[in-house]
Amino acid sequence: MIIVYTTFPNWESAEKVIKTLLEERLVACANLREHKAFYWWQGRIEEDTEVGAILKTKEELWDEVRRRLKELHPYTVPAIIKIRVEDVNEDYLKWLIEETK
Numbered sequence: 001m002i003i004v005y006t007t008f009p010n011w012e013s014a015e016k017v018i019k020t021l022l023e024e025r026l027v028a029c030a031n032l033r034e035h036k037a038f039y040w041w042q043g044r045i046e047e048d049t050e051v052g053a054i055l056k057t058k059e060e061l062w063d064e065v066r067r068r069l070k071e072l073h074p075y076t077v078p079a080i081i082k083i084r085v086e087d088v089n090e091d092y093l094k095w096l097i098e099e100t101k
Contacts, residue, residue, distance in 0.1 A: 001093055003083040004055040004065055007037065009074060014051040017072045021055065025101040026065050029056045058100050059084075 004027070008014035011032070018030045030053055037050040057065055062082055069080050 001085040001088050001096055002057060002059050002062060003085060004057065004062075004069070005052070005081040005083060006055070006069060006073070006079055007050040007052050007075075009048070009050060011051055013074045014053055017069070018053060018055070020072060021065065021068060024068065025099070026061055026068060027055045027057045028096040028099040030054065056096060058097060061100060 008017065011034075014032050018027075018032070021027045022030070033052050033054075035050060035052055037046075037048050039046055039048075055065065066080050066082075069078065073080075
């Protein structure tokens with residue numbers, strides 16, 4: 001199991017991309033949270049509100065999830081970050097495996 005973290009500029013784009021990934025069975029679950037973001041962009045420090053997404057999927061789907069996120073993402077340079085899960089309860093992992101392709 002891995003967690004993929006990314007951010008979106010608004011709820012609409014986040015929900016659209018996440019629903020596509022769910023429909024394609026590339027992720028089993030996603031959690032969205034609004035937060036304040038500070039970052040460098042084109043030589044200046046920017047401050048914005050973003051929607052952070054935590055996506056839960058299988059390790060073997062990483063390449064496909066990353067590819068689809070790049071295709072669907074509204075940002076020019078999206079953060080698409082893979083986090084390996086060291087340990088997870090068996091029932092949750094079984095569910096995740098069953099719900100992804």
